[in-house]
Amino acid sequence: MTTERVDVLVVGGGPVGLFTAALLAARGTDVAVWERRAELPTGSRAIGIHPPSLDAFAAIGLDEPLLAEATRVRTGVARSRGRHLGTLTFDRASGTHPYVATLDQHRTETLLRDRLTALAPASLRTGTALTGLERHRDHVDATGTGPDGDRVSVRAAFVVGADGARSVVRDLLGIGTSGRDYPDRYVMGDFADPEPVAARSAALVDVGPDGVVESFPLPHGRRRYVALVPDDAAFAAADTTSGAPEAALASLVSARTGVAPDPASCSMTSGFRVRRRTADRIGVGRVVLVGDAAHEISPIGGQGMNLGWLDAAELAPLLTDAVASGTSGPWPGYARRRQASAARAARQAEVNMALGRPLGALGAVGREALLRTALSLPTAHGLARIYAMRWA
Structure with a gap:
């Protein structure tokens, strides 16, 4: 078995993992993505795309293609018992995108896949599941099973766990979670x-x-x-x-x-x-968690997927610089800021649930x-x- 070498291995090819990889590829970083699912994305699932995410998508030229398909929600209306209570407008919420966009998740994922393919052909490996991580001072060895059940391996300078709330990366690192x-x-x-x-x-x-x-x-x-x-x-x-x-x-x-x-x-x-879950640590050494692997919040408010994208937007330049300089971090400011953002979003979701x-x-x-x-x-x-x- 031949071990592939890449700068960054992203585990998880959902919306957050794909965006992370595309950002890295756009910066010239050699990246591979392991995605357990073999089938194409389906279903509407998470639909809300918030202004900061649209700003972040501009870095890979995805904002306009996405908006060409999305619906732009410019107002929110509160009602009760057939009565109008008030209207909230987003016209002052953002100087670039004064609205929240909605689009079926399978279309968002497909657009992200297409963009990643354009930036880094063959970087997405579907039907590939992570089974092991071995951390070293200057690299990480990852092993897994491929589409045909064959054993695959990658040696990467860094690994990003973007594999969701039931993160295998987090489990392999022995990182616990807290929440309710x-x-x-x-x-x-x-x-x-x-x-x-x-x-x-x-x-x-x-x-x-x-x-x-x-x-x-x-x-x-x-x-x-x-x-x-x-x-x-x-x-x-x-x-x-x-x-x-x-x-x-x-x-x-x-x-x-x-x-x-x-x-x-x-x-x-x-x-x-x-439910709400927060990882006890956002990573160990050269392995970093993003999105639901790091912080899972209530879907009410539609902010969870966006939090993952914003994790990626802040992490990608740090990883690119670390690969170029040969350093390993850590980046305590990054972990603190991203978990603080997740905590704020979680509190907002709790308020939304209480009001309903x-x-x-x-x-x-x-x-x-x-x-x-x-x-x-x-x-x-x-x-x-x-x-x-x-x-x-």
Whole structure:
């Protein structure tokens, strides 16, 4: 078996790993990506792309191709019990991108794959799973299994673990995590957009007394609905006729918001629970963690994938300089800054979840009054900057 030599091995070929590799390749760093999945990306999954990420994508020329396909969300509207509570605009949230873009994750990944292929042909190795790491003073030896079950190996100056919340890289390093699980359960689905035409470019948040329903426009006239459900049994009972998840979600959305998505138009449904995890260390020696491998936060708010991209944007020049100079770091400032950003995003997600939980009639009235006030103040543009991740 021949051992390949590269400057940086990125483990994980999802959105964060692909972007990390593309940034490195654009800087002239020799990079390889090991991705366990052999199949092409599918599914809409994470859809939100925030202004700082769009700025970062410009470094590899991906901002314009992505925006050519994405929907630009320029406002967020809060509702409750059929009443309009207020509107948040993103026009002052960013000097470059005064909006949040939405695009199906499989399209974002495909665009990233295409860009990486243009910058570093054959660098992406799909169907390749990491099985071992051996750290040395001036390099790291990685071993794994290839698409045919054959053993593969790479000797790299650095390894980046971009392999998600169940990171094999993190486990091989013996790095633990801390955090908590939340009781909240959500169901999401993509439907043909049933909202009035005037609302179809806005993110909508309905904070009625029975629990939040969020929705976001998607390309091609679709809308993503995300609804808090009290428990699995309650969601299953939302549609007693067919029991189909798309019908159950459509029924729940209609009951809470008065808007009725067409179950026949649904292209995806998925349920998820919420947890928060932070790695005890962001890396060891020449191995560094990024994205969910380093910090997993609630999907509510749509900031997790973006945090990973911003990890990559800060890490890539550090790695490039270290490869060129022959140094190994560490970069304590990087770890401190990135985990602080993740902690802030996690706190924001917790606030979002708290605002969307079921309340009694009196509590719902108080929540509505709070949102009306917050969205009517001159400082509301500060909230838009928070939701647009201009602090990250």
